[in-house]
Amino acid sequence: MRQKIVLITGGSSGIGRYIGLHLQSKGYKVFGTTRNLENYPEFSDFQLIELDVRDNTSIARALNDLIASEGCLDVLINNAGIGITGPIEETPEAEIKKVFDTNFHGPINMARAVLPQMRKQNSGLIINITSIAGYMGLPYRGIYSASKGALELLTEALRMETKDFGIKITNLAPGDFATNIAAGRYHAPANSDSPYYKSYSKSLAIIDDHVKEGQDPVKVAEMVFRIMNTKNPKVHYKVGSPMQKFSLVLKKILPDKLYERLLLNHYKL
Template sequence: MEQKIVLITGGSSGIGKSVGNYLKSKGYKVYGTTRNLANYPDFKDFDLLELDVRDIDSIQKAISELLEKEGRLDVLINNAGVGITGPIEETPHEEILKTFETNFHGPLHMIKAVLPQMRKQGNGRIINITSIAGYMGLPYRAIYSATKGALELTTEALRMETKDFGIHISNLAPGDFATNIASGRYHAPVMEGSPYRIPYGNTLKLINDHVDSGSDPIQVALMVYCILNAKKPKVHYKVGSFMQKFSIVLKYLLPDKAYEKLLLNHYKL
């Protein structure tokens, strides 16, 4: 069987690195991406390409380099992403735009770049790493939720547009996993005198505690492997604790105000 070629954006750390190492152990040829190769001189887990999902020229260069080496691309995993927290009123709009550029526009740039090759091959798999947070508007995480929710919906349409090309596209929404995402997240400052100071400060601590106590990202890697081996992949997959996944079910079962009250109680607001 021909070795499958996988490209994982944001593959140098966290979930991306975990997925890359697991797929490599299963016989896949893995390429990860990072915005700055110079920061990873000793990275030996798998091949790294320099790529910024916000920069179309950077994307085209990396894809061309990969195809020159391998001649094909079987799997794209859109994993690169950034976090953002803050009251909507007090979050600088330039930070909102930056987050959408990475979490939403970035995956679209990547998909547009690989579709011609996958269509030429007559097959391909694309997995968009979204978030359980993308299924609901979370207080002080509205922008992050919006970027991931937008990607979930866009994938639904993309599947229908590409169904005749042998290309399968799925979303995988993780819950809280123990990664370094908090270190790179943009936090709107908790400002003295702000009407949001106390509730936002408390919520921010709760969010960080959830990440610190999150599950091993190998669970995401195992789910990615299952999706890649599914004959007919579904649109939406979730991976996380029972309550995180059940929270999505409750959103569809409960009246809006009842669900809102559950979230308010969870965040102690």
């Protein structure tokens, strides 16, 4: 049986790396992407290729090389993403744009680039890694929530548009997992003269604690493997702590203002 080819954006660290290692152990041929190969001279977990999801020229070059080498692409995992925190009023416009260019436009760019090959194969799977945060507007994480929520909705539309081509598309929304995402996240400065200083500083500490106390990222990798071996994947999947998943149930059944109060209490606002 032919070894299936998997491409994971943002595969050099964090959840992407865990996914790659797990899938490789299951017999898949894994390629991960990074914006700059020079930063990973000793990376040997699986093959890394240079690709920037914000740059269509970079995407085309990398995919052309991959298809020429392997002849096909079975699975695209849109994992590349960046975090951001801060009061919406005080978050620089350039930083907001950067997040959407990576978290939302990046997966669109990748999907548009791989769909012709998958349509030619009459097969393929795209898994968009979103976030449980994308199901609700979280205080001081509104930009991040919006970028991931937008990707969830886009996936719903793209599934219907591509249903006749043998291509499967789904979302996987993780909760908090113990990775290095906090180190790479943009934090709007908590200036002491800001009207948001007290509440933002308090929330930021809680947000960082959530990541530090997060679950083992291998659980996300195991869910990806399950999805890849599901004949007809669902539209949405979630993986996280029982409380995080239960929060989504509460959002569906509680009045908006009551749910908002729960979030305010959770973030001690």
